[in-house]
Amino acid sequence: MxxxxxxxxxxxxxxxxxxxxxxxxxxxxxxxxxxxxxAFKASQVRKDLSYFGEIGKRGVxxxxxxxxxxxxxxLSSPRVWRMALVGVGHLGEALLGYNALRSEKxxxxxxxxxxxxxxxxxxxxxPCFHVxxxxxxxxxxxxxxxxxxxxxxxxxxCVDKIAxxxxxxxxxxxxPIPVVVPDRILVYSVDISVExxxxxxxxxxxxxx
Numbered sequence: 001m002x003x004x005x006x007x008x009x010x011x012x013x014x015x016x017x018x019x020x021x022x023x024x025x026x027x028x029x030x031x032x033x034x035x036x037x038x039a040f041k042a043s044q045v046r047k048d049l050s051y052f053g054e055i056g057k058r059g060v061x062x063x064x065x066x067x068x069x070x071x072x073x074x075l076s077s078p079r080v081w082r083m084a085l086v087g088v089g090h091l092g093e094a095l096l097g098y099n100a101l102r103s104e105k106x107x108x109x110x111x112x113x114x115x116x117x118x119x120x121x122x123x124x125x126x127p128c129f130h131v132x133x134x135x136x137x138x139x140x141x142x143x144x145x146x147x148x149x150x151x152x153x154x155x156x157x158c159v160d161k162i163a164x165x166x167x168x169x170x171x172x173x174x175x176p177i178p179v180v181v182p183d184r185i186l187v188y189s190v191d192i193s194v195e196x197x198x199x200x201x202x203x204x205x206x207x208x209x
Contacts, residue, residue, distance in 0.1 A: 003051075010048050013038055015075055018068040030061035081106040084143045086131065086158050087150035088113040088123060091174060095147060096124050109141055112158075131158065138165035148173040155179055 017037060021029055031049070035042040049067070052074055083106050085092055096108070111128040113119060119130045129137050138146070146162050148155060148171055155175035162168050163182055170186045173179060181187050 007048055007051065010038075010040065010044070011052075011071060011075065014045075014048070015068070015071045018064060018071060021064045022068045026064050028061045029064050029067075033061070076105075081145050082141060082143045083108045083145040083147065084110040084112065084134075084138060084141075085147045085149065086112045086134065086162070087148065088115070088118050088128060089149065092147075092149040093123075095149065096126070106145065108147075110137055110143060112137075131161070134158070134161045135164045138162065139167050142167050144169045146171050148175055148179075150175060152177045 014034065017034065018029075031042040031045040034040070034045045038045075049062070052070070085095065085108055088096070088111050092111075092113075096111075108126055111118075111123055111126050112131045112134050113128055114131050118128045121128055137143075143165070144167060146168055148158060148162075150158055152175050155173065155177055156179050159171065159173075159179045159181055162171060163185060168185060170188070171179075171181065172188050172190065174190050174192070176191050176193060178189070179187060
């Protein structure tokens, strides 16, 4: 089933909200409630959720526990994804401290950098290897997902080493340039400057500047 990217993004947000409501002991929630909390239209919430099966009742809403488990099943992974992080600078270290990257879905098993103060040591309990070892280590550890937090001028060379491992299926890159990969690798880019420009644009529109 082909699912549009914005739908998947909203589904993740629904899951996080339902997890919170579940922990708070709430029993029922309406599409209107969800929409108001997440700043979506109630009609969009109903459309998204009905896309994955009718699990709510008109005039009653959604049973929080049932909907929470339903969306968890949709998002659940059949296994733990083995991940690596390339570039243990300020951003890389911040991501390592992000609890969401340590879950039942995925776990970082290898780090890569060129800093001699980091290479050969463990950072947060994860071994750090030199970037030149990347292809072999990724292959040996059967890494399928790589987070790339390196400067723009070395991003493509890192991606080339990643691709040679033949085990990596996806790359999440924070490098502010496009990278070229084989068709078998899925790339998602997170360009913070682009997101900031979008925010400023919409603020300008809202303020009538």
